[in-house]
Amino acid sequence: MPRERILITGAAGFLGSHLCDRFIKEDFHVIGMDNLITGDLRNIEHLFQLENFEFYNHDVSKFVHVPGKLDYILHFASPASPIDYLRIPIQTLKVGSLGTHNLLGLARAKKSRILVASTSEVYGDPAVSPQSEGYWGNVNPVGPRGVYDEAKRFQEAITMAYHTFHGLDTRIVRIFNTYGPRMRLNDGRVLPAFIGQALRGEDLTVFGDGSQTRSFCYVDDEIEGIYRLLMSNYTQPMNIGNPDEITIKQFGEEIIKLTGTKQKLIYKDLPADDPKQRQPDITKAKEILGWSPKVNRAEGLKITYEYFKSLPEQEIKHKDFTYYNKH
Template sequence: MAKERVLITGGAGFLGSHLCDRFLKEGYSVIAMDNLITGDLRNIEHLFKHADFEFYHHDVSSFVHVPGDLKYILHFASPASPIDYLKIPIQTLKVGSLGTHNLLGLARVKKARILVASTSEIYGDPLIHPQVEEYYGNVNPIGPRGVYDEAKRFQEAITMAYHTYHGLETRIIRIFNTYGPRMRLNDGRVLPAFIGQALRGEDLTVFGDGSQTRSFCYVDDQVEGIFRLLMSDYHLPVNIGNPDEITIGDFAEEIVKLTGTKQKVVYKPLPQDDPKQRQPNTTKAKEILGWEAKVSRSEGLKITYEYFKSLPQEVLYQRDHKNFEKFIR
């Protein structure tokens, strides 16, 4: 009997590659699709010899064709860091709009269930804390983060429209800060930024006064939440993240202690529209999915730090953008 097939867009990215691992482990046949604009084949090269794994080098913003049956589609194709928004703002908007439209159409043709990856960024700089799924957000559509925030908000809207109008089986996950092996070291997100600076012997850069907060979820917990939501019967958005909140200033000190760096923490002005607080309310995930984060930040950081330490020197010193520091979030 043929195995059920799963399409994972953004399959060569950080989360996408871990999802490929998970679905192969669960006994599915996996198709990873990625245009490699921010993804990296090194994340999935260990899967190329797997009999149940295929890779399609394709941009989902163009027409998407996959021969044969599909049971599930997981749409994770999107740039996901502020540096990316600056470099490729149009592509960021297109993959959230045109790409999502194409994949919803594919799901309809294949009669497949589709899960789309939304984000805590749809809440913008939130006026309520912690963030619940019923909160509509506080987003600047023309600010530097607008191309990502509004792409994801449109993605949710069109997904719900397909669910309501066409009866398509859809799932929407709102992902909060996630970390772990295979993150891009210099992509501008705060955790890899701090670890990269520590490994290079640079001062750790905190923007603002350090009082803004984030909540970090280890990748294995995130993947478990994604899997459970896909297999559930719930079609409205669900937050998946670790509610263990920490200020950026305290987090910088944690990284100093973890890495043993002798460098100091320096403070610079906060970028425009940078969220002051980010903490998920995960009540729905607990009640509907029976899910909650299991991996402590100290445990996850140790694993992630060992991964970054193992990277080649040329990766450690590579910059994704000349204005890198402006966009650390």
């Protein structure tokens, strides 16, 4: 029996590369696609020798053609860190709108099931906590984060339109803060930023007073939740994340303890529209998918820290994220 075929966009990114690994493990024929604007081929180079993996260097904001049948599409192409989407705001909007439109059209032509990667950022700076899928959010469409937030909100809207109007088989996952190996060091997100500063012997930068919260999900748990959602019959948006909430100040103190750094926390002004709370309500994931996170933060952070420590010294020392697009 021939292998099922799956297209994964954003395949050279953090989550995309782990998804490639998971579907190879499940004996799929995996077609990875990435334009490498923020992705890194090192994340998937171990797959290149496999007969059931192929890679297309392509921008999904332009017409997407994949020969042969496609059983599934996972749309994970998008900048995901503030540093990236503030640097390339137009591309961020285009991959969420034009890119999603192109892939929905491809899914319709191929009669594929498509799962699109949305984000907890659709909730903006939430007025309720924890955030359930029924909460509509509090988003500033013209603020600095609007290019990412609204790209994802449009992505959800057009996906549901294809589902209701064309009867397309769609899934929407709302991803909360996820961490683990293959994250890009110094990509602007709090966890790699803290660990990068600790490894360089710098003080850890907290924005605001540190009372804002985040909830961190280890990558293996996140991938399992995404896999189960794709294989389920559930077509409404679903939160996949870890509800174990912690303040940024407490998290910085955990990183100092983990890394043994002698540095301290320093405080800077909070960026505009930065969410004060981020905690997923995962009731639907538990009830419908039988999913909940298994890896506790102490265990996941230890694995992630060891990964970052193993990176080449020049990467650890280099604070400018553009380094990764040049080497």
